[in-house]
Amino acid sequence: MAAELIGTTVGVIGFLGQLFDGCVKAYGYFTAAAHLDTDSQRLMCKVRIEEMRLVVWGREWGVAEGRLEAHLRGEQNPQLRRLAIQIMQELHETVTDFKKLQGRYGLCEDGDGGGGNAQANGHEPEMPSPAAAAATSPSPSLSKKGSSADETSRPGRFKTERGWRKEWGLRTRWVIADKDKFTTLLRDLKDFNDGLERLFPPSQLPSFQRAWTHRLLDSAQRDLAQLSLLETASSGTYPQLNASANLKRLRINLDSRPQSAFRPTLALKVPRSSLTINPPVATAPPAHRQQKQGDGGSGGSGGSGSRGTRPPTPPADLRRCQGHHDTAGDVVVEWVDYDRDAIEERVAHVRRMDDLARMMHSASRCHPDLHSIDCLGYTDDAANSRYGLVYKAPASSYSTLHALISSPDLKTPDLDDRIRLAHTLAVALWSLHSLDWLHKSLCSFNITFFPSAFCAAAHAPTATAALVPDVSNPYLIGFDASRPDTDTALSVVPKNPSIDSIHRHPASARGLPYCKAFDVYSLGLVLLEIGLWKVLQAYHRPQHSADRWRDKVVMAVLVPGLGSKVGKRYRETVEMCLQADEHMSNAEAAKIMGRVVSTLESIRV
Incomplete structure (x- = not known):
């Protein structure tokens, strides 16, 4: 597994690259063991976790390509390089010293007695190729090029290609003979990885x-x-x-779970009588309020032909409202309409609500990277033929990102605050995707801040600070339209298509099955709005088709102007998201999200 993930080849560069390559290959002899008892499987899974930590560390630093070696040589502190070499050497020795693995760590060769039989599946164990074996010992060229004495002077540290082939051929696969001793190995492997992680900037x-x-x-x-x-x-x-x-x-x-086996979760059913629902409110300031020139608000990043103009005011938000629960206090409710005469559709809606409520219940506590709100359950508002997901609100009022950007009374947040906001939202989507879950309605309307900017302004220390919205703690909502990665069941039509459709991928508008790449594209448009600090409705025209909107307006006009406002790296990150298409696999989308998060995290203003 590890060798496939990191893609190690005969072309590893540098002394650290050779050590790393050898460690990755040696790890494979632990994690390939089969037919283990339950406790041994758990212990081997712990090894697999440490293996993955090492593999991803090497990938992020570019160890096999020599990037870490070059970085450490360029550092002013030579002790950092010596520390990296020391940790890697000790790790290499730990996973390749056969006597220590047997005597200190409680392992034995397959067939000597122990918890499993790795060859029981009828396949001979795969031996490292000569090239792979050579990659684990210092090459003559490396030594001639002036490797430091502390890297190569210890005799017997690394075996020749012939020695490696012989030893691995004899040892084949390891199995656990003494589980108490094996926990010592797990602790040591974790300590090595902890030390390597500290080489990263905090x-x-x-x-x-x-x-x-x-x-x-x-x-x-x-x-x-x-x-x-x-x-x-x-x-x-x-x-x-x-x-x-x-x-x-x-x-x-x-x-x-088959539909026939579905039973509602009684603990998540919220009686409608326990809720007091507030009347819906408009989602943006009144249309007659004109943008103030030079106020640093949403008009400060205008594009061609739109300076000083206001986007149309959205109608009152009928999909989402605030309220009060008898015992939980302030709540936000997201509604989904249903046809009371369509029984099968109603059952499907109830199951979707029940599943979402179970997923989101306490998710904010268990998985803070999702930046979600704790879900209390769901309710049936039979009088209005709608179901509602009930979320415990962090405060009695909120503002959407769309409202903050649109407001003529608020100034644009500082650039570093906006970049942190972009990073937080990227982390939330990346984490959602790691659960094979798609949002499907990611837009500035479904990003909220508690309390509302106008309530928070009352507690600001100065009048100037009151005009700058706090965007440090966003919450991702709109999960009433979210779907599992593999779900092909009913789709809930958004109640505000004028907002949602602008953020949708053109291929999604054509009816293609939704995929992670489409969420990545939607994120790119949200990041574009954050960078420009202007809502996309200011640039969109009714005659724009989905493809023309993307190709002729977003990519041709808006993105090129982004660099002068937020910098080249931010602009390139937005471009990366917007290039996601229907041909991109979920694995490729995951890689892009990892790059987006790491890039935004590294931007310094």
Whole structure:
């Protein structure tokens, strides 16, 4: 698995690259073991977690390509390079020292007694190729080019190609003989990875940790047994992986449950009588209020032909409203209409509501990267023929990102605050996708801030600060239209198509099955709005088809003007998102999201 993920080849560069390549190949002899008992499977899964941490660390640093070596040589602190070499050498020795693996760490060769039989499947173990074996020992050219003495002077540290082939041929696959001793190996492997992680700048660590967590979730795919194993193996050590595996397993269980077996979750049914619903309010300031020139608000980033103009005022928000629950307090309710005479459709709606409520219940606590609101459950407003998802609101009022950008009374937030907002939203979508879940309605209208900007202004320290909205803590909502990655069931039609359709991929408008790439495209448009600090409705015209809107307005006019406002790297990130199309696989979309998150995380203003 690891060799496939990192793509190690005979072309590894540098001393650290050779060490890394050898460690990755040696890890494979642990994680390829088969027919283990339950406890041994859990222990081997812990090894697989550490293997993935190493693989993603090497990929992010470009170890095999020599980028880490070049970076460390260019550092003013030579101790950092020596530390990296020391950690990698000790890790390499740990996973390749056969006597230590047997004596100290409780492993034995397959067939010597232990918890499993790796050859029981009838396949001979795959031996490293000569090129792979050579990659694990220092090449003559490396030594001649002046490797430091501390890298190569210790005798017997690395074996020749012939020695590696012989040893690996004898040892084949390892199995666990002493589980108590094996936990010492797990602790040492974790310590090595912790040390390597510290080579990253602190600001990049969260993105790196998300990367290996998501890769592990992706590698498990939709295998419930593997997800359960990840959940138990990460318990007490990696809480984020534990929570993510649990949520993904829950989602797959819900998705695979036949309709005939569905039973509503009574604990999530919110009686309509326990809710007091506030009347709907307009989602933007009145249309007669003109944009003030030079106020730094939504008109400050205008495009051709739109300076000083206001987009049309959206109608009152009939899809979402605020209210009060008898015991939970302030709530936000998102509504889905139904036909009371269409029984099958109503049952399908109830199941969708029940599944979403179970997924989102306490998700904000278990998985903070989703930036979601805790869901109390769902209600049936029979008098108005609609179901509602009920969320516990962090405050009694909120503003949408669309409203903040549109308001003529608010100034544009600082650039670094907007970049952090973009990064937070990218993390939320990346995390949602790691659970094989699609949002399908990502737009500035479905991004909220609590309390509303106007309520928050009352507590601002100065009059100037009151005019700048706080965008540091967004919440992603609109999950009434979200779907599992594999879902082909009914689709809930958005109640505000004038907003949602602008953010949809043209291929989605043509009716093609929704995929992760379409969410990535929608994110790109949201990032574009954040960069320009102007809503896209200001540029959209009714005669624009979906393709013309993307090709002739967004890509040809708006994106090129983005660099002068937010910088080249931000503009390139937006372009990366907007180039996502229907031909992109989910795996490719995941890679793009990883790059988007890491790029936004690294931008410094």
